[in-house]
Amino acid sequence: MLEVRDLCYSVDTPDATQDILNHISLTIPDNKLVVFTGPNGGGKTTLAKAIMGLVEPGEGTILFDGQDITGLSITERARLGISYGFQQPPRFKGIKVKDLLGLASTKKLLSKKDACSYLTQVGLCANDYLDREVDASLSGGEVKRIEIATILARQPKLMILDEPEAGIDLWSFARLTETFEELHRRGDCTMIIISHQERIISLADRVIVIDRGAILQQGTAEEMLPAIVSGTLGSCPMISEEVRA
Amino acid sequence: MSELNSVDTALLEIIAGMKNGKADGAYNIRKDSGCADRVNTDNVKITTKEDKPGIDVTFAPGCKDTCHIPVIITESGLRETVYNDFFVGEGADVLIIAGCGIHNCGEDASEHDGVHTFHIGKNAKVKYVEKHFGEGDGLGENIMNPATVAYLEEGAVLQMETSQLAGIDSTRRETRVVCSEGAEVVVTERLLTHGKQHADSDMEIVLNGTGSRGRVISRSVAQDESVQVFRPRVVGNAKCFGHVQCDSIIMGNAKISSVPEIAANDIDAQLIHEAAIGRIAGDQLLKLETLGLTPEEAEDRILKGFLA
Numbered sequence: 001m002l003e004v005r006d007l008c009y010s011v012d013t014p015d016a017t018q019d020i021l022n023h024i025s026l027t028i029p030d031n032k033l034v035v036f037t038g039p040n041g042g043g044k045t046t047l048a049k050a051i052m053g054l055v056e057p058g059e060g061t062i063l064f065d066g067q068d069i070t071g072l073s074i075t076e077r078a079r080l081g082i083s084y085g086f087q088q089p090p091r092f093k094g095i096k097v098k099d100l101l102g103l104a105s106t107k108k109l110l111s112k113k114d115a116c117s118y119l120t121q122v123g124l125c126a127n128d129y130l131d132r133e134v135d136a137s138l139s140g141g142e143v144k145r146i147e148i149a150t151i152l153a154r155q156p157k158l159m160i161l162d163e164p165e166a167g168i169d170l171w172s173f174a175r176l177t178e179t180f181e182e183l184h185r186r187g188d189c190t191m192i193i194i195s196h197q198e199r200i201i202s203l204a205d206r207v208i209v210i211d212r213g214a215i216l217q218q219g220t221a222e223e224m225l226p227a228i229v230s231g232t233l234g235s236c237p238m239i240s241e242e243v244r245a
Numbered sequence: 246m247s248e249l250n251s252v253d254t255a256l257l258e259i260i261a262g263m264k265n266g267k268a269d270g271a272y273n274i275r276k277d278s279g280c281a282d283r284v285n286t287d288n289v290k291i292t293t294k295e296d297k298p299g300i301d302v303t304f305a306p307g308c309k310d311t312c313h314i315p316v317i318i319t320e321s322g323l324r325e326t327v328y329n330d331f332f333v334g335e336g337a338d339v340l341i342i343a344g345c346g347i348h349n350c351g352e353d354a355s356e357h358d359g360v361h362t363f364h365i366g367k368n369a370k371v372k373y374v375e376k377h378f379g380e381g382d383g384l385g386e387n388i389m390n391p392a393t394v395a396y397l398e399e400g401a402v403l404q405m406e407t408s409q410l411a412g413i414d415s416t417r418r419e420t421r422v423v424c425s426e427g428a429e430v431v432v433t434e435r436l437l438t439h440g441k442q443h444a445d446s447d448m449e450i451v452l453n454g455t456g457s458r459g460r461v462i463s464r465s466v467a468q469d470e471s472v473q474v475f476r477p478r479v480v481g482n483a484k485c486f487g488h489v490q491c492d493s494i495i496m497g498n499a500k501i502s503s504v505p506e507i508a509a510n511d512i513d514a515q516l517i518h519e520a521a522i523g524r525i526a527g528d529q530l531l532k533l534e535t536l537g538l539t540p541e542e543a544e545d546r547i548l549k550g551f552l553a
Contacts, residue, residue, distance in 0.1 A: 052535060054531060054535075073534070074531065074534040074535055075534050075537060075538065075539050075540070078534065078535050078536060078537040079537050083535060083536075084535045086528070086532065088528075089532065090526055090528040090529045090531075090532050092529060092547065092550055093464075093492065093550065093551050094464075094549075094550035094551045094552070094553045095546070095547075095550035099550065100536075103533065103536050103538065103546065104536045106537075150536065154536065154537075
């Protein structure tokens with residue numbers, strides 16, 4: 001179980017201190033699929049990064065399986081079973097796809113069969129990719145799918161994916177959502193996915209709309225989807241809230 | 246001939262991949278300015294030069310052979326200049342593994358200056374691999390100044406891979422390759438410097454023949470207080486294609502200077518250069534940390550990949 005309590009994060013700008021996360025609290029039970037959605041700049045990625053340890057919150061605590069992980073390093077959190085898929089994954093000159101999968105794998109030696117299966121699950125033909133370097137010769141969509149394959153290879157307890165759909169073509173996207181659906185059905189991994197895609201949101205047990213560093217609304221996919229699809233969430237509610245205020 | 250001890254065989258394995266000081270095919274082991282072992286084959290003849298230190302290696306036309314020519318220095322304070330000439334017959338396809346290892350436990354500087362000259366015949370293919378390595382806990386400096394000159398006849402191909410990954414305090418490398426019609430050269434350079442080491446690399450690829458091609462791929466890492474200077478130069482004197490690519494990772498208080506030059510003397514010469522110097526990208530480290538590597542392990546893995 002993941003518990004976030006009263007999390008705050010702010011940055012100093014020349015003029016003032018800007019709050020990115022403003023006393024956010026949430027609890028995610030084991031093996032649930034939760035989607036963070038909401039307008040750009042709302043704080044979704046910062047919240048996700050704080051859980052992985054990629055940003056250090058100013059206040060608040062993060063508990064994972066009852067353990068306070070707020071002060072732990074990225075490496076320590078990774079070893080506890082938390083994994084993170086970057087929105088814009090880095091490239092590596094001289095590191096091959098199979099090397100990266102091998103590093104990601106918790107097994108001592110990653111078999112070719114397993115490596116292939118991770119790539120297949122993200123819609124890549126393993127034979128074409130295992131020996132390629134994760135460098136500028138790969139397209140954005142390819143790097144992104146390899147990134148997700150490394151998360152699958154870690155077999156984490158908690159996987160956090162930041163806009164997995166970004167830069168991925170429609171056909172591969174369909175394959176990817178099937179993979180998320182299958183993972184969710186298997187029920188051995190908690191998933192936090194930052195997404196704006198209806199297909200992904202519809203898979204969620206819970207949808208959390210994050211805006212201006214706080215939870216604006218949350219509910220089941222059934223409850224939330226109509227409002228999201230009709231565009232009355234994310235942008236309009238902000239305005240209506242302001243009007244109401 | 247002198248006996249090889251365990252330090253020698255360990256060095257030979259690092260620089261030339263030789264097991265117990267032996268290799269398949271022809272080889273010549275130079276140890277502390279003497280010949281420790283030599284094997285000739287039907288197609289590969291190694292002879293000692295009469296007029297100056299060094300050897301001549303002749304490959305028969307059309308042969309397909311491998312030749313190891315490592316040099317090791319274990320005497321502190323030994324300084325030598327060696328001239329090795331290679332004559333590769335028409336249509337031959339050969340692999341030449343050179344390499345120099347210094348084990349210096351003394352107070353004095355050990356220095357090996359090797360001048361390698363290749364005469365590569367028509368349509369012959371040569372892969373030349375050279376590794377430089379120094380070790381030893383003494384105060385004596387390890388110095389290597391390799392010079393490589395290659396003349397490629399029509400349609401000849403030279404693939405040259407050089408690497409220097411540890412223990413050389415000072416190096417000044419000079420490489421010059423001249424290509425005739427349809428000849429092709431690819432030079433891959435890997436360099437890691439640390440401590441107060443200094444490395445200089447001057448390279449010139451001269452594309453004289455129509456349809457000749459030259460490519461330089463240099464990757465280096467400079468750590469601590471080390472200094473690196475690169476001057477790769479490609480000259481196009483005909484309809485040709487040349488590409489220089491220099492990539493460096495800078496760390497600590499190191500200094501790197503990369504000065505690529507392309508010069509065209511023919512309207513059909515097509516030449517490109519790319520050069521980049523930068524630190525390890527923060528997001529690369531973070532990514533590997535999310536895979537469970539410590540920051541130190543992540544850095545090592547990135548450097549290992551970059552220099553692979």
